[in-house]
Amino acid sequence: xxKTLIKVITLCLCLVxxxxxxxxxxxxxxETIDIGLTGPLTGGASIYGIAVRNAAQIAVDEINEAGGLNxxxxxxxxxxxxxxAENVANLYTGLVEDGMQVSLGTVTTKPGLEFKNLSKNxxxxxxxxxxxxxxxxxxxxxxxxxxxxxNQGTAAxxxxxxxxxxxxxxxxxxxxxxxxxxxxxxxxxALDSSFTxxxxxxxxxxxxxxxxxxxxxxxxxxxxFMPIYYTPASQFMTxxxxxxxxxxxxxxxxxxxxxxxxxxxxxxxxxxxxxMLSHFNSTATEGPAAEFIKKYNDKYDETKEPLNQFxxxxxxxxxxxxxxxxxxVENGKEVTxxxxxxxxxxxxxxxxxxxxxxxxxxxxxxEGNEKSHISWSEDGTVVKEAN
Numbered sequence: 001x002x003k004t005l006i007k008v009i010t011l012c013l014c015l016v017x018x019x020x021x022x023x024x025x026x027x028x029x030x031e032t033i034d035i036g037l038t039g040p041l042t043g044g045a046s047i048y049g050i051a052v053r054n055a056a057q058i059a060v061d062e063i064n065e066a067g068g069l070n071x072x073x074x075x076x077x078x079x080x081x082x083x084x085a086e087n088v089a090n091l092y093t094g095l096v097e098d099g100m101q102v103s104l105g106t107v108t109t110k111p112g113l114e115f116k117n118l119s120k121n122x123x124x125x126x127x128x129x130x131x132x133x134x135x136x137x138x139x140x141x142x143x144x145x146x147x148x149x150x151n152q153g154t155a156a157x158x159x160x161x162x163x164x165x166x167x168x169x170x171x172x173x174x175x176x177x178x179x180x181x182x183x184x185x186x187x188x189x190a191l192d193s194s195f196t197x198x199x200x201x202x203x204x205x206x207x208x209x210x211x212x213x214x215x216x217x218x219x220x221x222x223x224x225f226m227p228i229y230y231t232p233a234s235q236f237m238t239x240x241x242x243x244x245x246x247x248x249x250x251x252x253x254x255x256x257x258x259x260x261x262x263x264x265x266x267x268x269x270x271x272x273x274x275x276m277l278s279h280f281n282s283t284a285t286e287g288p289a290a291e292f293i294k295k296y297n298d299k300y301d302e303t304k305e306p307l308n309q310f311x312x313x314x315x316x317x318x319x320x321x322x323x324x325x326x327x328x329v330e331n332g333k334e335v336t337x338x339x340x341x342x343x344x345x346x347x348x349x350x351x352x353x354x355x356x357x358x359x360x361x362x363x364x365x366x367e368g369n370e371k372s373h374i375s376w377s378e379d380g381t382v383v384k385e386a387n
Contacts, residue, residue, distance in 0.1 A: 031072065031073070031337040032073045032337055033068075033072055033073070033074050033101055033102065033325075033337060034074075034077055034100050034102075035056070035074060035075065035077065035100070035102055035104060035321070036077045036095035036098075036104075037052075037076075037078050037095075037106065038078065038079045038088055038091045038095075038106050038107070038111060039053065039081060039107030039111075040083040041080035041082075043082040043083055043084075044083070044229075044231050045107075045108060045229065045231075047258040047261060047308065048107050048257075048258065049083075049107045051258075051307055051310050052107050052310050052313075053076070053078045054296065054305060054307075054311060055296060055307070055315040056076050056078070056129075056311075056314040058299065058315060059314075059315045059317075059318035060074045060075070060076045069322065069335065070335075072336065074318070074322070077095060077098060077100065083110070083111065085113065085114045087111070088106065088114040088118070092114075092115060092119070096124075100124065101124075101339060101340070101341045102126070102341065102344050102348065103115075103119065103124055103125065103126035104126060104127060104128060104129060104318070105126035105127070105128035105136070106128060107128075107129070108130065109131045109132055109149075110177075110179075111131075112133060112136045113133060113136070113178065115131075116135070116136055116137075116142050119139075120141055120142075122341060122342065123141055123341065123345045123346075124341045124345060125143075125344060125345035125348045125349065126141065126142055127143045127144070127317045128143070128144055129145045129146060129311075129313035129317045130146045130254065130313055132144070132148055132152060132182075132183075132254065133149055133178050133179060134148050134150050134182055136380075137379060137380025137381060140349060140380075141345050143381075143382075144380060144381055144382050145313045145314075145317045145320065146313055147254075147381075148381050149178075149179060149183045149186065150182065151381070152183050152186070152253045152277055153182070153184065153186025153187035153188075153190065153227070153253075154187070154189075154190045155277055155386055156183070156227075156251070156253060157186070157188075158190065159251075159277070160187075160192075160195070160223070160225070161190075161192040165192075165194065167223050168198050168200075168220065168223070169195050169221060169223045169224075170200040170217075170218040170221030171199070171200070171201045171202070171224070171227075172202050172203070172214060172218060172224055172228065172236060173203050173226070173227050173228060174203065174205065174232065175203040175205050176205040176206065177228070179227070179229075179255065180228050180229075183227035183253055200218050200220070202214035202218050204232070209232075209235055210239070211232075211235065218247070219240070219243055219244070219245035220246050221246065221247060222248050222249070223247075223248065224247055224249070225251050225252075226251065226256070227252065227253050228252070228255055229255040230255060230256055230258055230262060233250070233252060233255070233256060237272070237274075238265065238269075238270075241271070248272055249273045249274075250270075250274050251275045251276065251277075252275075253276060254278065254310070256274070257276065257282075257308040258306060258308045259274065261306040278309050278386065278387050279363045279384065279386050280312040281366070282307070282309065282312075286369070287366050287368060287370075288361075288369070288370075288372075293307060312363050313363050316359070316361035316363050316374070319361065320359045320361065320374070323359055324348050324357065324359075327351050327357060328348070328351050353376075358373055360372065360373065360374070361374050363384065364384030364385050365384070372384055372385065
């Protein structure tokens with residue numbers, strides 16, 4: 001074989017190898033805008049993560065069917081963090097290596113606190129549907145579609161101040177959980193002083209599943225505020241049924257969402273009223289929320305993968321990112337499938353921080369057939385009306 005030909009063949013092979021290595025390092029394997037996130041797809045909090053994945057995918061599919069962003073399709077890439085912050089670093093690295101350009105952050109708060117630090121270092125924009133911790137949007141790249149814990153606690157206290165005057169109120173919270181303690185602190189701070197004299201409190205830590213002493217402490221109360229997730233809440237309610245008590249109402253925040261779908265828990269056997277603060281009307285029979293509920297339930301088995309406000313918020317997150325990118329393109333910014341995560345972050349921050357950007361969504365208060373009005377404060381927290 002001719003030596004010159006051998007050199008040409010060798011050079012071509014080298015170029016192919018270099019090109020392959022470059023693609024592997026960049027993570028981009030297709031012509032899409034990649035949205036990454038982590039959340040519990042297995043384990044005790046999986047009902048949240050599954051609803052987020054399903055609803056976000058509905059939004060991605062709709063956007064792609066409508067032509068994407070000037071022909072550029074979107075792709076959702078969700079990894080299972082099992083609601084464990086220790087899993088986030090490896091999952092985050094994998095998302096970055098596989099081409100994540102923008103993110104929905106995490107589904108729950110503890111993993112989100114890890115995610116926010118990692119994403120800050122890489123300047124990755126994230127808009128979380130449901131990680132409610134006050135510290136989640138600490139850095140300029142982080143935003144929330146959900147109400148922050150402080151907002152939930154304050155809003156719940158306002159409801160108690162207006163609704164439960166003269167009632168004996170108790171609080172049951174998880175003392176070692178950022179979500180629960182954050183809401184508890186702000187609820188206490190905003191609660192009317194008229195409740196203080198007879199206010200009863202009980203808490204737990206770790207993975208406790210028996211609450212005999214806490215029930216004894218709270219059994220004389222009429223209203224129990226429970227800023228906890230649905231699993232321990234359902235366990236408390238079930239156990240309290242076996243004790244003579246004065247409880248008429250359990251009131252929670254977004255952690256209650258999905259409590260009626262827990263396997264092995266029959267909510268119809270709980271005689272008390274179960275209420276919660278929500279930014280999504282899950283019982284809507286008309287309007288944008290009802291349309292989305294039907295859309296979700298037509299696609300997924302509501303007995304196995306039920307919708308909750310976490311999922312509705314994820315649907316809004318995907319569309320908010322899409323709408324913000326549309327605004328950026330209209331304003332002359334270049335957005336392509338190859339736009340780096342850092343450049344995408346700067347583009348999105350400019351839109352989200354603009355006074356003129358208002359997103360219309362299905363979470364928040366929808367009036368008639370009109371979608372809700374949603375915007376963001378400078379600190380990344382969402383501004384919208386609760387239902």
